[in-house]
Amino acid sequence: MPRGKRKHPPAGPTPPAPTPGPPGDARPPILGHESVLRRLQTYHRQRWRGGTMLWVGPPAVGKKTLALRFARGYLCEQGTFLGCGTCRACRLIDQGQHPDVLVFTVEPGQNHSIEDVWRFQHQVALKPWHGDVKFFLWDDAERMRQEAANAMLKTLEEPPEDTITILITSQVYRILPTIRSRAQILRFGPVREDVLLSYLMRQGEWTEAEARWVIRWSQGRPGLVLQPRSFWEFHKRLRRAVLDWFQQWLPQPQEAWWRYMEMDLRPLTGLAQEVFRITGGIYTADGWVWNRWWVQQVVLHGLMILRDLYWLRLGLRHLIVNVDVVGTLERMAAWVEPAWVEGRIEAWLSFLHDMAVYHFGGAWQVPGRLTTA
Structure with a gap:
């Protein structure tokens, strides 16, 4: 073979796509691709x-x-x-x-x-x-x-x-x-939602709305979708706490949000300690100590909720992630304007940037600037 040249496989007809996994294989199937x-x-x-x-x-x-x-x-x-x-x-x-x-x-x-x-x-x-x-x-x-x-x-x-x-x-x-x-x-790219949904529904552990939430939250990545049910129950519990916090503050005057949503994220990040009794972590501006990983998880759930509110206000319901709680989100969306939500998302992304945290468990990418393209 000439030096420095790629070696191509022999030419041949393209066979049909194989099944996800051979019979008797105890390991998780290969989905998509x-x-x-x-x-x-x-x-x-x-x-x-x-x-x-x-x-x-x-x-x-x-x-x-x-x-x-x-x-x-x-x-x-x-x-x-x-x-x-x-x-x-x-x-x-x-x-x-x-x-x-x-x-x-x-x-x-x-x-x-x-x-x-x-x-x-x-x-x-x-x-x-x-x-x-x-x-x-x-x-x-x-x-x-x-x-x-x-x-x-x-x-x-x-x-x-x-x-x-x-x-x-x-x-x-x-x-x-x-x-x-x-x-x-x-x-490789994310796996199509219909492929992952079909697999999860065959397992019999999920409602369709829950399965779609898991898939969209994972951004079509099987490595997250195939996590055990306990992993997702943990995140449902954390999301519930974040949703409750949002519903407490969203009806308040926007002047109150200036303090709690942009200048001081302690009430939101404090949910980690209140709900799960977690201690230790990072320093905030005034010296409070929080667990860095827990802060990241809470803020990421908050970002997903804010993004869903944004899509609902624009009438793009099919783009939301938290489809299993869409009724709650629709009530919350009536309290906010799209431009205001986008401002909050920008502020929270800046917060994550300051923490130098842009991944979840080695596999999570925070959404970039909102676009309807």
Whole structure:
């Protein structure tokens, strides 16, 4: 293969989209991503190898989960696409113990180091232990030191024929252009609401309104949608407290809101302590101490409620997130004007910016400036 060129899989007809998961597989199904699955099935059928893939998409949409399933399919003793889930090779991969699947991860605030790349290069030079191919998965590949990325480039230029390297990222612009140019790029997006809704309704644990709230609150990301029911009951309880607080203050004169909504968020953030008896955390302007994570959760729920009020005032009911409490929101929307709500959202986003918090559990993106486009 010429130096520095991408290696494309052999040409072949595009097969139909596979089912979400093979029979007997105890792990959660792969939901959505039909076009990506069709492309991966072509790779699997043609036994493509000796190259690099760059998987790009928002956090928690299932990139790492699908990467492990893809590796499982290659090494499955039954030869099943995405793996049978029951053979020894599949079980070893699910347990993170297969010697031919090496996953590189980093802790929050850390980066992949040059030592990680040296380990990668050492393993690349070895032959597979069991099958005919080795997989190397780099999670959060954008979090790589410059010297590490430069060292990795040398291996990616001329990869051995018995390796597949998958770089997983939600920030592709931070990947070196020279690495991007040598990789097959697969793009992931949020999963359609109807796909996730169909799955949740089959589980029999949700009403349709609750399921739509879970999906929209998660922004179509299976990694959040598939959280256990207890996770969502916790957030329902927190949202209920925020809604009650809003209903206490929204009928008041707007002069009162200037104090409570822009200059002083203590009454709202204090809900964390009042409802859940949480202590410790961050300092506010006058020295009060709050738990940083809890402040974030309360303010994010408040932002979602404010955004829903905005859409309701504009007559865009289909855009709201909290569809299971739409009756309450419609009563609240009668108390506010769109321009005023947008001002509050801007103030709260600034508050989150000052906290340097723009994610939820590594997977939540705060909505940007409102638009009806």
